[in-house]
Amino acid sequence: MAQITAALVKDLREKTGAGMMDAKKALVENDGNVEAAIDWLRAKGLSKAAKKADRVAADGLVAAVVSADKKTGVLVELNAETDFVARNEGFQKSLVGFAEAALATDGTSEALLAAPAVEGEGTISDQITRLIATIGENITLRRVEKLESPEGVVTNYIHGAAADGLGRIGVLVALKGDASADELAEAGRKVAMHIAATSPAAATTDELDPELVAREKQVLTEQARESGKPDNVIEKMIVGRLQKFYKEVVLVEQQFVMNPDETVAQFLASQKAELVGFKRVTLGEGIEKEESDFAAEVAAATKG
Structure with missing residues:
Protein backbone atom coordinates (compact mmCIF):
# COMPACT_ATOMS: atom_id res chain seq x y z
CA MET A 1 0.00 0.00 0.00
CA ALA A 2 1.46 3.34 -1.07
CA GLN A 3 2.00 6.01 1.58
CA ILE A 4 -0.59 8.78 1.20
CA THR A 5 1.31 11.93 2.12
CA ALA A 6 -0.08 15.41 2.77
CA ALA A 7 1.77 16.63 -0.33
CA LEU A 8 0.05 13.99 -2.47
CA VAL A 9 -3.37 14.99 -1.11
CA LYS A 10 -2.59 18.68 -1.72
CA ASP A 11 -1.54 17.95 -5.31
CA LEU A 12 -4.77 16.07 -6.01
CA ARG A 13 -6.90 18.81 -4.44
CA GLU A 14 -5.22 21.46 -6.59
CA LYS A 15 -5.83 19.42 -9.73
CA THR A 16 -9.47 18.57 -9.02
CA GLY A 17 -10.88 21.05 -6.51
CA ALA A 18 -12.08 18.13 -4.37
CA GLY A 19 -12.30 18.34 -0.57
CA MET A 20 -9.47 17.10 1.61
CA MET A 21 -11.21 13.94 2.84
CA ASP A 22 -12.50 13.09 -0.65
CA ALA A 23 -9.02 13.56 -2.10
CA LYS A 24 -7.47 11.36 0.58
CA LYS A 25 -10.10 8.66 0.09
CA ALA A 26 -9.56 8.73 -3.69
CA LEU A 27 -5.83 8.18 -3.20
CA VAL A 28 -6.40 5.38 -0.69
CA GLU A 29 -8.85 3.66 -3.04
CA ASN A 30 -6.32 3.87 -5.89
CA ASP A 31 -3.11 3.06 -4.00
CA GLY A 32 -1.68 6.56 -4.36
CA ASN A 33 -2.05 6.73 -8.17
CA VAL A 34 -2.98 10.37 -8.84
CA GLU A 35 -4.32 9.86 -12.38
CA ALA A 36 -6.52 6.96 -11.23
CA ALA A 37 -7.67 9.05 -8.27
CA ILE A 38 -8.71 11.87 -10.61
CA ASP A 39 -10.81 9.42 -12.61
CA TRP A 40 -12.29 8.00 -9.38
CA LEU A 41 -13.32 11.49 -8.23
CA ARG A 42 -14.84 12.24 -11.64
CA ALA A 43 -16.84 9.02 -11.56
CA LYS A 44 -18.14 9.92 -8.08
CA GLY A 45 -18.98 13.46 -9.18
CA LEU A 46 -16.56 14.88 -6.61
CA SER A 47 -14.12 16.59 -8.96
CA LYS A 48 -14.90 20.27 -9.45
CA ALA A 49 -12.21 20.80 -12.04
CA ALA A 50 -11.77 17.53 -13.89
CA LYS A 51 -10.66 19.22 -17.09
CA LYS A 52 -8.26 21.63 -15.43
CA ALA A 53 -5.12 21.83 -17.56
CA ASP A 54 -1.65 21.28 -16.18
CA ARG A 55 -0.33 24.44 -14.64
CA VAL A 56 1.80 26.46 -17.04
CA ALA A 57 4.88 26.84 -14.89
CA ALA A 58 7.71 27.74 -17.25
CA LEU A 172 0.40 24.94 -37.25
CA VAL A 173 -2.33 23.73 -39.62
CA ALA A 174 -1.76 21.87 -42.89
CA LEU A 175 -4.51 21.84 -45.51
CA LYS A 176 -4.86 20.65 -49.08
CA GLY A 177 -7.73 20.85 -51.54
CA ASP A 178 -9.20 22.42 -54.66
CA ALA A 179 -8.96 25.99 -53.36
CA SER A 180 -6.05 28.31 -54.21
CA ALA A 181 -2.98 28.47 -51.98
CA ASP A 182 -4.09 31.83 -50.59
CA GLU A 183 -7.58 30.53 -49.87
CA LEU A 184 -6.19 27.45 -48.16
CA ALA A 185 -3.87 29.63 -46.10
CA GLU A 186 -6.76 31.84 -44.98
CA ALA A 187 -8.90 28.84 -44.06
CA GLY A 188 -5.94 27.30 -42.26
CA ARG A 189 -5.41 30.43 -40.20
CA LYS A 190 -9.03 30.36 -39.03
CA VAL A 191 -8.75 26.71 -38.07
CA ALA A 192 -5.46 27.46 -36.28
CA MET A 193 -7.18 30.16 -34.23
CA HIS A 194 -9.89 27.62 -33.35
CA ILE A 195 -7.23 25.09 -32.27
CA ALA A 196 -5.51 27.69 -30.09
CA ALA A 197 -8.83 28.28 -28.32
CA THR A 198 -10.04 24.66 -27.95
CA SER A 199 -6.87 22.54 -27.73
CA PRO A 200 -8.25 19.39 -29.41
CA ALA A 201 -6.71 16.06 -28.44
CA ALA A 202 -6.64 14.74 -32.02
CA ALA A 203 -7.64 15.65 -35.56
CA THR A 204 -10.06 12.74 -35.99
CA THR A 205 -11.68 10.11 -33.79
CA ASP A 206 -9.41 7.42 -35.27
CA GLU A 207 -6.35 9.40 -34.20
CA LEU A 208 -7.35 9.65 -30.54
CA ASP A 209 -5.01 7.97 -28.08
CA PRO A 210 -6.63 4.57 -27.27
CA GLU A 211 -5.59 4.95 -23.62
CA LEU A 212 -7.40 8.30 -23.42
CA VAL A 213 -10.56 6.76 -24.88
CA ALA A 214 -10.32 3.76 -22.54
CA ARG A 215 -9.94 6.01 -19.51
CA GLU A 216 -12.89 8.15 -20.52
CA LYS A 217 -15.04 5.09 -21.19
CA GLN A 218 -14.18 3.71 -17.74
CA VAL A 219 -15.14 6.99 -16.06
CA LEU A 220 -18.38 7.19 -18.03
CA THR A 221 -19.18 3.58 -17.11
CA GLU A 222 -18.68 4.27 -13.40
CA GLN A 223 -20.80 7.42 -13.66
CA ALA A 224 -23.58 5.49 -15.40
CA ARG A 225 -23.51 2.72 -12.79
CA GLU A 226 -23.97 5.32 -10.06
CA SER A 227 -27.40 6.01 -11.61
CA GLY A 228 -28.53 2.50 -10.71
CA LYS A 229 -29.99 1.87 -14.16
CA PRO A 230 -29.95 -1.62 -15.78
CA ASP A 231 -26.97 -2.72 -17.93
CA ASN A 232 -28.77 -2.36 -21.27
CA VAL A 233 -29.63 1.25 -20.45
CA ILE A 234 -26.10 1.90 -19.19
CA GLU A 235 -24.63 0.68 -22.50
CA LYS A 236 -26.75 3.19 -24.43
CA MET A 237 -25.82 5.95 -21.99
CA ILE A 238 -22.11 5.26 -22.52
CA VAL A 239 -22.43 5.34 -26.32
CA GLY A 240 -24.20 8.69 -26.18
CA ARG A 241 -21.73 10.18 -23.72
CA LEU A 242 -18.75 8.96 -25.75
CA GLN A 243 -20.17 10.73 -28.80
CA LYS A 244 -20.41 13.90 -26.73
CA PHE A 245 -16.82 13.38 -25.60
CA TYR A 246 -15.65 13.09 -29.21
CA LYS A 247 -17.38 16.36 -30.08
CA GLU A 248 -15.46 18.03 -27.27
CA VAL A 249 -11.94 16.73 -28.01
CA VAL A 250 -11.78 15.79 -31.73
CA LEU A 251 -10.98 18.72 -34.01
CA VAL A 252 -13.21 17.91 -36.98
CA GLU A 253 -16.11 17.06 -34.64
CA GLN A 254 -15.90 20.32 -32.66
CA GLN A 255 -18.27 23.23 -33.20
CA PHE A 256 -16.31 25.87 -35.10
CA VAL A 257 -15.62 28.81 -32.76
CA MET A 258 -16.16 31.37 -35.53
CA ASN A 259 -19.53 29.85 -36.41
CA PRO A 260 -20.96 27.46 -33.79
CA ASP A 261 -23.73 26.47 -36.22
CA GLU A 262 -21.22 24.28 -38.10
CA THR A 263 -18.47 21.84 -37.20
CA VAL A 264 -14.85 22.29 -38.21
CA ALA A 265 -15.36 19.51 -40.77
CA GLN A 266 -18.29 21.40 -42.29
CA PHE A 267 -16.28 24.62 -42.40
CA LEU A 268 -13.42 22.89 -44.21
CA ALA A 269 -15.82 21.35 -46.71
CA SER A 270 -17.28 24.78 -47.45
CA GLN A 271 -13.75 26.03 -48.17
CA LYS A 272 -12.96 23.08 -50.48
CA ALA A 273 -10.21 22.15 -48.05
CA GLU A 274 -9.07 18.90 -46.45
CA LEU A 275 -7.21 18.67 -43.16
CA VAL A 276 -3.73 17.15 -43.44
CA LEU A 283 4.40 27.48 -23.40
CA GLY A 284 5.42 25.55 -20.30
CA GLU A 285 2.76 22.89 -20.75
CA GLY A 286 3.20 20.14 -18.19
CA ILE A 287 6.19 21.73 -16.46
CA GLU A 288 5.94 22.23 -12.70
CA LYS A 289 7.71 25.30 -11.35
CA GLU A 290 8.41 25.78 -7.67
CA GLU A 291 6.20 28.53 -6.31
CA SER A 292 7.72 30.88 -3.79
CA ASP A 293 6.39 33.36 -1.24
CA PHE A 294 7.93 36.64 -2.42
CA ALA A 295 7.17 38.45 0.84
CA ALA A 296 8.82 35.65 2.84
CA GLU A 297 11.89 35.80 0.58
CA VAL A 298 12.24 39.55 1.14
CA ALA A 299 11.80 39.15 4.89
CA ALA A 300 14.46 36.42 4.95
CA ALA A 301 16.85 38.55 2.92
CA THR A 302 16.49 41.55 5.24
CA LYS A 303 17.48 39.38 8.19
CA GLY A 304 20.74 38.78 6.41
Whole structure:
Protein backbone atom coordinates (compact mmCIF):
# COMPACT_ATOMS: atom_id res chain seq x y z
CA MET A 1 0.00 0.00 0.00
CA ALA A 2 1.46 3.34 -1.07
CA GLN A 3 2.00 6.01 1.58
CA ILE A 4 -0.59 8.78 1.20
CA THR A 5 1.31 11.93 2.12
CA ALA A 6 -0.08 15.41 2.77
CA ALA A 7 1.77 16.63 -0.33
CA LEU A 8 0.05 13.99 -2.47
CA VAL A 9 -3.37 14.99 -1.11
CA LYS A 10 -2.59 18.68 -1.72
CA ASP A 11 -1.54 17.95 -5.31
CA LEU A 12 -4.77 16.07 -6.01
CA ARG A 13 -6.90 18.81 -4.44
CA GLU A 14 -5.22 21.46 -6.59
CA LYS A 15 -5.83 19.42 -9.73
CA THR A 16 -9.47 18.57 -9.02
CA GLY A 17 -10.88 21.05 -6.51
CA ALA A 18 -12.08 18.13 -4.37
CA GLY A 19 -12.30 18.34 -0.57
CA MET A 20 -9.47 17.10 1.61
CA MET A 21 -11.21 13.94 2.84
CA ASP A 22 -12.50 13.09 -0.65
CA ALA A 23 -9.02 13.56 -2.10
CA LYS A 24 -7.47 11.36 0.58
CA LYS A 25 -10.10 8.66 0.09
CA ALA A 26 -9.56 8.73 -3.69
CA LEU A 27 -5.83 8.18 -3.20
CA VAL A 28 -6.40 5.38 -0.69
CA GLU A 29 -8.85 3.66 -3.04
CA ASN A 30 -6.32 3.87 -5.89
CA ASP A 31 -3.11 3.06 -4.00
CA GLY A 32 -1.68 6.56 -4.36
CA ASN A 33 -2.05 6.73 -8.17
CA VAL A 34 -2.98 10.37 -8.84
CA GLU A 35 -4.32 9.86 -12.38
CA ALA A 36 -6.52 6.96 -11.23
CA ALA A 37 -7.67 9.05 -8.27
CA ILE A 38 -8.71 11.87 -10.61
CA ASP A 39 -10.81 9.42 -12.61
CA TRP A 40 -12.29 8.00 -9.38
CA LEU A 41 -13.32 11.49 -8.23
CA ARG A 42 -14.84 12.24 -11.64
CA ALA A 43 -16.84 9.02 -11.56
CA LYS A 44 -18.14 9.92 -8.08
CA GLY A 45 -18.98 13.46 -9.18
CA LEU A 46 -16.56 14.88 -6.61
CA SER A 47 -14.12 16.59 -8.96
CA LYS A 48 -14.90 20.27 -9.45
CA ALA A 49 -12.21 20.80 -12.04
CA ALA A 50 -11.77 17.53 -13.89
CA LYS A 51 -10.66 19.22 -17.09
CA LYS A 52 -8.26 21.63 -15.43
CA ALA A 53 -5.12 21.83 -17.56
CA ASP A 54 -1.65 21.28 -16.18
CA ARG A 55 -0.33 24.44 -14.64
CA VAL A 56 1.80 26.46 -17.04
CA ALA A 57 4.88 26.84 -14.89
CA ALA A 58 7.71 27.74 -17.25
CA ASP A 59 8.42 31.04 -18.93
CA GLY A 60 9.94 31.88 -22.31
CA LEU A 61 8.30 31.87 -25.73
CA VAL A 62 7.03 29.68 -28.55
CA ALA A 63 8.04 30.52 -32.13
CA ALA A 64 5.97 29.63 -35.19
CA VAL A 65 7.63 29.78 -38.62
CA VAL A 66 6.50 28.67 -42.09
CA SER A 67 8.81 28.19 -45.08
CA ALA A 68 8.62 30.60 -48.03
CA ASP A 69 6.79 28.03 -50.17
CA LYS A 70 4.28 27.38 -47.34
CA LYS A 71 4.93 23.64 -47.52
CA THR A 72 6.64 23.29 -44.13
CA GLY A 73 6.11 24.81 -40.69
CA VAL A 74 7.78 24.45 -37.30
CA LEU A 75 7.04 25.33 -33.69
CA VAL A 76 9.95 25.79 -31.29
CA GLU A 77 9.60 26.26 -27.53
CA LEU A 78 12.46 27.98 -25.73
CA ASN A 79 12.10 28.12 -21.94
CA ALA A 80 13.65 30.48 -19.42
CA GLU A 81 13.24 31.08 -15.71
CA THR A 82 11.28 34.37 -15.85
CA ASP A 83 9.02 36.30 -18.17
CA PHE A 84 11.55 39.15 -18.15
CA VAL A 85 13.79 37.06 -20.34
CA ALA A 86 10.97 36.52 -22.83
CA ARG A 87 11.03 40.27 -23.46
CA ASN A 88 14.78 40.28 -23.99
CA GLU A 89 15.66 41.22 -27.58
CA GLY A 90 18.57 38.79 -27.70
CA PHE A 91 16.39 35.93 -26.50
CA GLN A 92 13.69 36.70 -29.07
CA LYS A 93 16.13 37.11 -31.96
CA SER A 94 17.85 33.83 -31.10
CA LEU A 95 14.54 31.96 -30.93
CA VAL A 96 13.44 33.21 -34.35
CA GLY A 97 16.78 32.06 -35.75
CA PHE A 98 16.41 28.65 -34.12
CA ALA A 99 12.92 28.24 -35.60
CA GLU A 100 14.11 29.14 -39.10
CA ALA A 101 16.99 26.67 -38.73
CA ALA A 102 14.53 23.98 -37.60
CA LEU A 103 12.83 24.06 -41.02
CA ALA A 104 15.87 22.25 -42.44
CA THR A 105 16.00 19.57 -39.70
CA ASP A 106 14.01 16.39 -39.12
CA GLY A 107 11.81 18.21 -36.63
CA THR A 108 13.36 17.00 -33.37
CA SER A 109 14.95 19.05 -30.61
CA GLU A 110 18.05 16.82 -30.76
CA ALA A 111 18.58 17.62 -34.44
CA LEU A 112 18.10 21.35 -33.88
CA LEU A 113 20.53 21.45 -30.96
CA ALA A 114 23.13 19.74 -33.16
CA ALA A 115 22.56 22.12 -36.10
CA PRO A 116 25.09 24.90 -36.83
CA ALA A 117 24.74 27.96 -34.59
CA VAL A 118 22.73 30.84 -36.03
CA GLU A 119 25.24 33.27 -34.54
CA GLY A 120 28.82 32.49 -33.60
CA GLU A 121 30.70 29.22 -33.75
CA GLY A 122 29.68 25.69 -32.89
CA THR A 123 26.16 24.34 -32.69
CA ILE A 124 22.85 25.81 -31.57
CA SER A 125 23.46 24.03 -28.27
CA ASP A 126 26.69 26.04 -27.95
CA GLN A 127 24.81 29.22 -28.84
CA ILE A 128 22.29 28.57 -26.07
CA THR A 129 25.17 28.13 -23.61
CA ARG A 130 26.49 31.55 -24.65
CA LEU A 131 22.99 33.00 -24.32
CA ILE A 132 22.76 31.69 -20.77
CA ALA A 133 26.06 33.36 -19.90
CA THR A 134 24.90 36.67 -21.40
CA ILE A 135 21.37 36.77 -19.96
CA GLY A 136 22.13 35.10 -16.63
CA GLU A 137 19.25 32.63 -16.54
CA ASN A 138 18.90 28.98 -17.37
CA ILE A 139 17.54 28.58 -20.92
CA THR A 140 16.33 25.30 -22.39
CA LEU A 141 15.24 24.37 -25.90
CA ARG A 142 12.39 22.10 -24.89
CA ARG A 143 10.36 21.14 -27.95
CA VAL A 144 10.31 21.22 -31.72
CA GLU A 145 7.23 20.29 -33.77
CA LYS A 146 7.33 20.07 -37.56
CA LEU A 147 4.44 19.83 -40.02
CA GLU A 148 4.57 19.37 -43.80
CA SER A 149 2.00 19.54 -46.59
CA PRO A 150 3.67 18.80 -49.95
CA GLU A 151 0.36 18.96 -51.81
CA GLY A 152 -1.10 21.91 -49.93
CA VAL A 153 -0.09 24.67 -47.54
CA VAL A 154 0.93 25.07 -43.89
CA THR A 155 -0.33 28.06 -41.92
CA ASN A 156 0.91 29.30 -38.56
CA TYR A 157 -0.81 31.22 -35.78
CA ILE A 158 0.50 32.70 -32.53
CA HIS A 159 -1.74 33.49 -29.58
CA GLY A 160 -0.63 35.91 -26.89
CA ALA A 161 1.97 37.40 -29.21
CA ALA A 162 4.99 39.05 -27.60
CA ALA A 163 6.54 39.84 -31.00
CA ASP A 164 6.03 38.82 -34.63
CA GLY A 165 5.81 35.01 -34.72
CA LEU A 166 6.49 34.69 -30.98
CA GLY A 167 3.99 34.09 -28.19
CA ARG A 168 2.60 31.74 -25.54
CA ILE A 169 0.63 29.38 -27.83
CA GLY A 170 1.78 28.34 -31.29
CA VAL A 171 -0.31 26.43 -33.83
CA LEU A 172 0.40 24.94 -37.25
CA VAL A 173 -2.33 23.73 -39.62
CA ALA A 174 -1.76 21.87 -42.89
CA LEU A 175 -4.51 21.84 -45.51
CA LYS A 176 -4.86 20.65 -49.08
CA GLY A 177 -7.73 20.85 -51.54
CA ASP A 178 -9.20 22.42 -54.66
CA ALA A 179 -8.96 25.99 -53.36
CA SER A 180 -6.05 28.31 -54.21
CA ALA A 181 -2.98 28.47 -51.98
CA ASP A 182 -4.09 31.83 -50.59
CA GLU A 183 -7.58 30.53 -49.87
CA LEU A 184 -6.19 27.45 -48.16
CA ALA A 185 -3.87 29.63 -46.10
CA GLU A 186 -6.76 31.84 -44.98
CA ALA A 187 -8.90 28.84 -44.06
CA GLY A 188 -5.94 27.30 -42.26
CA ARG A 189 -5.41 30.43 -40.20
CA LYS A 190 -9.03 30.36 -39.03
CA VAL A 191 -8.75 26.71 -38.07
CA ALA A 192 -5.46 27.46 -36.28
CA MET A 193 -7.18 30.16 -34.23
CA HIS A 194 -9.89 27.62 -33.35
CA ILE A 195 -7.23 25.09 -32.27
CA ALA A 196 -5.51 27.69 -30.09
CA ALA A 197 -8.83 28.28 -28.32
CA THR A 198 -10.04 24.66 -27.95
CA SER A 199 -6.87 22.54 -27.73
CA PRO A 200 -8.25 19.39 -29.41
CA ALA A 201 -6.71 16.06 -28.44
CA ALA A 202 -6.64 14.74 -32.02
CA ALA A 203 -7.64 15.65 -35.56
CA THR A 204 -10.06 12.74 -35.99
CA THR A 205 -11.68 10.11 -33.79
CA ASP A 206 -9.41 7.42 -35.27
CA GLU A 207 -6.35 9.40 -34.20
CA LEU A 208 -7.35 9.65 -30.54
CA ASP A 209 -5.01 7.97 -28.08
CA PRO A 210 -6.63 4.57 -27.27
CA GLU A 211 -5.59 4.95 -23.62
CA LEU A 212 -7.40 8.30 -23.42
CA VAL A 213 -10.56 6.76 -24.88
CA ALA A 214 -10.32 3.76 -22.54
CA ARG A 215 -9.94 6.01 -19.51
CA GLU A 216 -12.89 8.15 -20.52
CA LYS A 217 -15.04 5.09 -21.19
CA GLN A 218 -14.18 3.71 -17.74
CA VAL A 219 -15.14 6.99 -16.06
CA LEU A 220 -18.38 7.19 -18.03
CA THR A 221 -19.18 3.58 -17.11
CA GLU A 222 -18.68 4.27 -13.40
CA GLN A 223 -20.80 7.42 -13.66
CA ALA A 224 -23.58 5.49 -15.40
CA ARG A 225 -23.51 2.72 -12.79
CA GLU A 226 -23.97 5.32 -10.06
CA SER A 227 -27.40 6.01 -11.61
CA GLY A 228 -28.53 2.50 -10.71
CA LYS A 229 -29.99 1.87 -14.16
CA PRO A 230 -29.95 -1.62 -15.78
CA ASP A 231 -26.97 -2.72 -17.93
CA ASN A 232 -28.77 -2.36 -21.27
CA VAL A 233 -29.63 1.25 -20.45
CA ILE A 234 -26.10 1.90 -19.19
CA GLU A 235 -24.63 0.68 -22.50
CA LYS A 236 -26.75 3.19 -24.43
CA MET A 237 -25.82 5.95 -21.99
CA ILE A 238 -22.11 5.26 -22.52
CA VAL A 239 -22.43 5.34 -26.32
CA GLY A 240 -24.20 8.69 -26.18
CA ARG A 241 -21.73 10.18 -23.72
CA LEU A 242 -18.75 8.96 -25.75
CA GLN A 243 -20.17 10.73 -28.80
CA LYS A 244 -20.41 13.90 -26.73
CA PHE A 245 -16.82 13.38 -25.60
CA TYR A 246 -15.65 13.09 -29.21
CA LYS A 247 -17.38 16.36 -30.08
CA GLU A 248 -15.46 18.03 -27.27
CA VAL A 249 -11.94 16.73 -28.01
CA VAL A 250 -11.78 15.79 -31.73
CA LEU A 251 -10.98 18.72 -34.01
CA VAL A 252 -13.21 17.91 -36.98
CA GLU A 253 -16.11 17.06 -34.64
CA GLN A 254 -15.90 20.32 -32.66
CA GLN A 255 -18.27 23.23 -33.20
CA PHE A 256 -16.31 25.87 -35.10
CA VAL A 257 -15.62 28.81 -32.76
CA MET A 258 -16.16 31.37 -35.53
CA ASN A 259 -19.53 29.85 -36.41
CA PRO A 260 -20.96 27.46 -33.79
CA ASP A 261 -23.73 26.47 -36.22
CA GLU A 262 -21.22 24.28 -38.10
CA THR A 263 -18.47 21.84 -37.20
CA VAL A 264 -14.85 22.29 -38.21
CA ALA A 265 -15.36 19.51 -40.77
CA GLN A 266 -18.29 21.40 -42.29
CA PHE A 267 -16.28 24.62 -42.40
CA LEU A 268 -13.42 22.89 -44.21
CA ALA A 269 -15.82 21.35 -46.71
CA SER A 270 -17.28 24.78 -47.45
CA GLN A 271 -13.75 26.03 -48.17
CA LYS A 272 -12.96 23.08 -50.48
CA ALA A 273 -10.21 22.15 -48.05
CA GLU A 274 -9.07 18.90 -46.45
CA LEU A 275 -7.21 18.67 -43.16
CA VAL A 276 -3.73 17.15 -43.44
CA GLY A 277 -2.77 17.67 -39.80
CA PHE A 278 -2.06 20.14 -37.02
CA LYS A 279 0.42 20.86 -34.23
CA ARG A 280 -0.17 22.90 -31.07
CA VAL A 281 2.37 23.96 -28.43
CA THR A 282 1.53 25.83 -25.23
CA LEU A 283 4.40 27.48 -23.40
CA GLY A 284 5.42 25.55 -20.30
CA GLU A 285 2.76 22.89 -20.75
CA GLY A 286 3.20 20.14 -18.19
CA ILE A 287 6.19 21.73 -16.46
CA GLU A 288 5.94 22.23 -12.70
CA LYS A 289 7.71 25.30 -11.35
CA GLU A 290 8.41 25.78 -7.67
CA GLU A 291 6.20 28.53 -6.31
CA SER A 292 7.72 30.88 -3.79
CA ASP A 293 6.39 33.36 -1.24
CA PHE A 294 7.93 36.64 -2.42
CA ALA A 295 7.17 38.45 0.84
CA ALA A 296 8.82 35.65 2.84
CA GLU A 297 11.89 35.80 0.58
CA VAL A 298 12.24 39.55 1.14
CA ALA A 299 11.80 39.15 4.89
CA ALA A 300 14.46 36.42 4.95
CA ALA A 301 16.85 38.55 2.92
CA THR A 302 16.49 41.55 5.24
CA LYS A 303 17.48 39.38 8.19
CA GLY A 304 20.74 38.78 6.41
